[in-house]
Amino acid sequence: MKVLVTCPPMLGMIESFRPSFDAKGIGLTAPKVVQTLSVAELKELVPRHDGWIIGDDPASREVFTAGKAGKLKAAVKWGIGVDNVDFAACKDLDIPITNTPDMFGAEVADVAVGYVIALARETFQIDRGVRAGNWPKPRGISLAGKTVALIGYGDIGRNTAKRLLAADMKVIAHDPAASRLPAMAAVEFAQWPQRLTEADYIVVTCALTPSSHHMINADTLAMAKPGVRIVNVARGPIIDETALIAALESGHAHSAALDVFETEPLPAGSPLRQHPHCVFGSHNASNTADAVRRTSEIAIGKLFGFLGIQ
Ligand SMILES: NC(=O)C1=CN([C@@H]2O[C@H](COP(=O)(O)OP(=O)(O)OC[C@H]3O[C@@H](n4cnc5c(N)ncnc54)[C@H](O)[C@@H]3O)[C@@H](O)[C@H]2O)C=CC1
Numbered sequence: 001m002k003v004l005v006t007c008p009p010m011l012g013m014i015e016s017f018r019p020s021f022d023a024k025g026i027g028l029t030a031p032k033v034v035q036t037l038s039v040a041e042l043k044e045l046v047p048r049h050d051g052w053i054i055g056d057d058p059a060s061r062e063v064f065t066a067g068k069a070g071k072l073k074a075a076v077k078w079g080i081g082v083d084n085v086d087f088a089a090c091k092d093l094d095i096p097i098t099n100t101p102d103m104f105g106a107e108v109a110d111v112a113v114g115y116v117i118a119l120a121r122e123t124f125q126i127d128r129g130v131r132a133g134n135w136p137k138p139r140g141i142s143l144a145g146k147t148v149a150l151i152g153y154g155d156i157g158r159n160t161a162k163r164l165l166a167a168d169m170k171v172i173a174h175d176p177a178a179s180r181l182p183a184m185a186a187v188e189f190a191q192w193p194q195r196l197t198e199a200d201y202i203v204v205t206c207a208l209t210p211s212s213h214h215m216i217n218a219d220t221l222a223m224a225k226p227g228v229r230i231v232n233v234a235r236g237p238i239i240d241e242t243a244l245i246a247a248l249e250s251g252h253a254h255s256a257a258l259d260v261f262e263t264e265p266l267p268a269g270s271p272l273r274q275h276p277h278c279v280f281g282s283h284n285a286s287n288t289a290d291a292v293r294r295t296s297e298i299a300i301g302k303l304f305g306f307l308g309i310q
């Protein structure tokens, strides 16, 4: 058996997993040079492997079809988001596939709340100013009593809500699955974009689906409260970046903290790069040693299970 691993976080610790593959006599391919492979590269590599642990690569029908024509028997998406993986193609081709849900709720919520605080107190502006030899003292806002519109009430959303409530913030959650999810008494639910006008913050923690694509756009931004602060720790295309830039430039939106972007890495020419009221991450909100280790172990276990490896 041979397994291909293409998820960047796991590549960083692949050598520590190699002995468990060797012990089972499984060949392990983990390309080190490129982190996100192209369709052409995947069509070449995937068919030569029995199993595939997928990262942020374009895991398209074309790739799975090529895999099925070769040796591919099963795949696991490392992590939560499956927007880059064609699950329907796997079903059609009879390739068992799953992801690793509920792995990063606490870690990504920590980053989301860090960004809420950074935007409230402009800590990133102070840092830039002090480094430049200035002594800036922007006047912030208090978190207590402010309202957050939380888009997505899954694992990350619920962990984020818990932390925001501890800061005495009010949370209004928007999630089409709300009635099936465990509720917290203090969290109110609303259909999107109802009650958006009340929100001092919009915090995005939902899956990227056709229904959430560009949920934050020129129309919904125009409905938002003047001075709204925006945090996105989920997926870039949930926000129309062109509309966000316009809202930041007009001052209607106060500021934005983005861990994820419509195109990653953020392109050199993106006007966001120049905007002073933004703070950025590098799609890194899940990246702690504990979380990466446990997710990798679970991904390997699920793949071995599919392949019938004890
Ligand atoms: N920045 C990062 O490094 C990370 C980002 N993510 C992203 O965060 C997303 C959420 O992760 P989890 O909470 O663990 O997943 P989850 O599956 O527990 O929750 C996702 C929630 O999004 C909701 N949703 C789907 N469409 C929606 C819409 N149109 N409006 C509002 N809610 C909608 C679903 O009903 C579900 O409750 C992942 O799908 C992934 O894309 C996940 C891990 C790390």
Ligand SMILES: O=C(O)C(=O)COP(=O)(O)O
Residues within 6 Å of the ligand: 007, 008, 009, 055, 056, 078, 079, 080, 081, 082, 104, 283, 286
């Ligand atoms: O689990 C997710 O969806 C994440 O965003 C984190 O993992 P990734 O960087 O997509 O491999």
